[in-house]
Amino acid sequence: MTKRKKLPDHADERKKHPLYRGLLMYFPDACAAVANVSWVGNEQHNPGQDLHWSRHKSNDHFDCAMRHLIDAGAIDNDGTRHTAKAAWRILAALQLEIEAEHEKKEKV
Numbered sequence: 001m002t003k004r005k006k007l008p009d010h011a012d013e014r015k016k017h018p019l020y021r022g023l024l025m026y027f028p029d030a031c032a033a034v035a036n037v038s039w040v041g042n043e044q045h046n047p048g049q050d051l052h053w054s055r056h057k058s059n060d061h062f063d064c065a066m067r068h069l070i071d072a073g074a075i076d077n078d079g080t081r082h083t084a085k086a087a088w089r090i091l092a093a094l095q096l097e098i099e100a101e102h103e104k105k106e107k108v
Contacts, residue, residue: 065089
């Protein structure tokens with residue numbers, strides 16, 4: 001598993017990442033919907049296992065996001081919103097992009 005960069009070490013830089021006030025408090029319902037997509041997907045793809053991202057099972061995040069966006073505003077067969085699934089896929093792609101950047105910097 002990739003070593004993840006959490007937050008900057010310096011206090012002034014950490015304040016530029018307001019996860020609570022700048023993300024969760026802006027979008028509490030959306031964050032909850034995406035978290036539910038994680039749980040439902042884990043139950044589907046990893047039944048009986050603790051919640052985790054099986055990164056090797058699918059990596060076509062942009063194509064999957066677009067397929068879900070076609071049905072934006074609708075509820076999928078599993079009871080979750082297509083838009084929340086699209087958001088999950090975009091977050092997954094962003095996470096992988098940032099991790100790849102960190103790995104590249106570590107190799108230099």
